[in-house]
Amino acid sequence: MIPISIISFVNKHCKSNPDEExxxxxxxxxxxxxxxxxxxxxxxxDQEIWAIGSAxxxxxxxSCITGEAGASEDYEIDEVCWS
Known part of the structure; x- marks a missing residue:
């Protein structure tokens, strides 16, 4: 997973999803x-949750949220990213 701060993710997500508050x-x-x-x-x-997907x-x-096995190219909040 690629670490990202909450603020950076919010900015990135809301730019792509303008209806998001x-x-x-x-x-x-x-x-x-x-x-x-x-x-x-x-x-x-029963695996640990993905914070971004869970939000x-x-x-x-x-895997359960996306149906994909690999997450190396996806973001996770830096506070909980172990990679």
Whole structure:
């Protein structure tokens, strides 16, 4: 995963998704980061959650949210990115 700050992700996401409310996204991202730090797991497979995906879609891991196996080209909030 590629580390990105919450602010940078909000700016990037909202540029591509102009209907998104930046403050609401920022709040959801902070909640997802907190959940991940507290050990919340994927709703389907019991793996650790993907904070960005959990803030945008539902509380799940990268694979269950996207259907993809590899996440090396995708973003994760730097506070919880272990790579």
């Amino acid at each position: 930046p403050n609401k996204l920022k709040k959801r991202l902070k909640e997802a980061v907190n959940d991940k730090e507290n050990g919340v797991i994927c709703f389907k497979c 945008v879609a539902n509380q799940g891991c990268f």
